[in-house]
Amino acid sequence: MMKKCKYCGKEIHENASFCPYCMNKLIDTESIFKKKRNYLNFKKILVICITLIIVVFLCILIVCVKKNNPENVKSTENTDTAIDYSAYIGTWYSKEITEPDDIYKDGGSAVQIFSIDDRIAEISLSTVQSSPMNRVATTDKIYGEVNGNVIQFHFQNDGWMSSGDGTITLLNDTIYAEVVYTYKDPSALWSLDHANIFYLLDSETSD
Amino acid sequence: MYEWLEQVLKEQYQFVKCLRNTDKNEIVVLEHKTLKKRIIKRSFSGNSEVYKKLLTLKHKNMPEILEVTEFEDKSLVLEEYIDGKTLHELLGNGDNFNDLKENQVSEMVCELCDILSFVHSFNIIHRDIKPENIIIEKDTQTLKLIDFDSSRDYKKYYPRDTIYLGTPGYAAPEQYGDTSTDFRADIYSAGVMMNVMLTGKFPQVQLHHGKLQNIIEKCIQVSPDKRFQTAEELKRSLK
Numbered sequence: 116m117m118k119k120c121k122y123c124g125k126e127i128h129e130n131a132s133f134c135p136y137c138m139n140k141l142i143d144t145e146s147i148f149k150k151k152r153n154y155l156n157f158k159k160i161l162v163i164c165i166t167l168i169i170v171v172f173l174c175i176l177i178v179c180v181k182k183n184n185p186e187n188v189k190s191t192e193n194t195d196t197a198i199d200y201s202a203y204i205g206t207w208y209s210k211e212i213t214e215p216d217d218i219y220k221d222g223g224s225a226v227q228i229f230s231i232d233d234r235i236a237e238i239s240l241s242t243v244q245s246s247p248m249n250r251v252a253t254t255d256k257i258y259g260e261v262n263g264n265v266i267q268f269h270f271q272n273d274g275w276m277s278s279g280d281g282t283i284t285l286l287n288d289t290i291y292a293e294v295v296y297t298y299k300d301p302s303a304l305w306s307l308d309h310a311n312i313f314y315l316l317d318s319e320t321s322d
Numbered sequence: 323m324y325e326w327l328e329q330v331l332k333e334q335y336q337f338v339k340c341l342r343n344t345d346k347n348e349i350v351v352l353e354h355k356t357l358k359k360r361i362i363k364r365s366f367s368g369n370s371e372v373y374k375k376l377l378t379l380k381h382k383n384m385p386e387i388l389e390v391t392e393f394e395d396k397s398l399v400l401e402e403y404i405d406g407k408t409l410h411e412l413l414g415n416g417d418n419f420n421d422l423k424e425n426q427v428s429e430m431v432c433e434l435c436d437i438l439s440f441v442h443s444f445n446i447i448h449r450d451i452k453p454e455n456i457i458i459e460k461d462t463q464t465l466k467l468i469d470f471d472s473s474r475d476y477k478k479y480y481p482r483d484t485i486y487l488g489t490p491g492y493a494a495p496e497q498y499g500d501t502s503t504d505f506r507a508d509i510y511s512a513g514v515m516m517n518v519m520l521t522g523k524f525p526q527v528q529l530h531h532g533k534l535q536n537i538i539e540k541c542i543q544v545s546p547d548k549r550f551q552t553a554e555e556l557k558r559s560l561k
Contacts, residue, residue: 128323128326128327130323130391131323131327131389132377132388132389132390133388133389133400135327135330135331135334135335135389135400136330136334137357138354138357138359138361140386140388142377142378301378
């Protein structure tokens with residue numbers, strides 16, 4: 116007959132879609148985004164895939180060029196505003212995590228930056244529920260657009276069929292990531308963290 | 323659940339004001355005693371199918387429906403409270419009528435078309451488009467279409483609309499007559515409302531003269547086939 120509100124823990128009616136105690140809506144809504152999503156046909160998906168492949172290829176090419184000609188590239192960069200993007204490559208964890216395995220014990224979030232330059236970043240975001248459930252929401256590898264110290268990205272599936280947009284702000288010793296869901300699948304049981312500050316683990320920063 | 327919800331609302335919320343109270347329908351504003359956040363509570367007799375559908379939908383141009391429950395023939399709906407003024411209040415009346423400029427009207431009706439396209443795509447006709455049912459949110463200046471009490475799911479080949487529900491003057495002719503209403507009834511009402519926004523009067527009394535005149539005239543054609551066929555088509559004509 117009764118269930119517990121997932122936000123405040125108060126006892127509410129099992130059919131309730133809104134918790135009158137904490138005023139949170141308990142069911143996910145279909146926004147205009149989903150309607151549009153339905154129009155995504157095979158052709159469009161194919162075009163997106165091909166574009167992604169080209170972007171990956173370009174990224175690899177740029178990374179190779181930079182590795183081979185480090186001085187040449189440096190000289191063309193604007194030294195006033197240049198950000199050392201390579202310093203951000205690695206796995207960033209939310210504050211409570213001190214060992215990578217902690218994420219599966221106590222739950223937490225991580226942001227992986229696989230590659231990044233002044234235009235494109237290859238990233239993934241994940242949030243893990245504490246044990247024993249250990250539900251995982253993850254975007255897998257996605258691409259974000261880099262503007263100065265901000266990465267803007269869109270994810271189509273967080274592993275629970277929900278999608279949204281987000282930003283990662285590069286703040287020297289930390290990064291700040293924010294996610295806004297534009298569509299939440301009604302059957303989803305887990306999701307990405309809404310906003311968090313992330314740190315590199317000591318073992319990763321020592322080099 | 324109806325009784326449970328009524329009980330919790332009584333304990334946790336305080337009454338702020340009554341927006342409407344007729345024998346069939348009551349709308350009140352409630353405020354959470356500790357969170358100080360407001361909600362709208364609608365109680366009415368009759369079915370709440372359309373609100374059940376809206377419960378799972380979200381659009382920036384309508385208040386979010388938070389809860390729908392029924393008990394016997396009574397329905398209770400909780401809805402997001404929008405802080406702002408209705409278009410009716412903003413327009414004023416009589417000597418104090420504040421007419422709007424054509425570009426303001428175009429912008430507002432474009433937003434109205436967005437929400438109409440959205441609800442129409444879920445087979446919902448609003449059927450009571452009028453300035454009293456449009457709120458301009460104070461902080462964001464966003465248009466919000468409220469009060470889906472008159473709407474019901476659009477069923478093709480539905481024999482006729484048995485009870486008159488719309489507001490006189492804004493309702494499309496077919497809403498009075500034998501033919502069943504479809505989405506184009508909302509286009510008609512939008513056209514009448516555009517004229518009222520510009521002149522303060524119904525188009526039959528004083529038709530607006532200006533760039534938007536042709537658009538208004540096309541909206542308010544008696545034959546639904548001669549109107550804009552979709553809200554998107556109306557929006558395109560305004561750009």
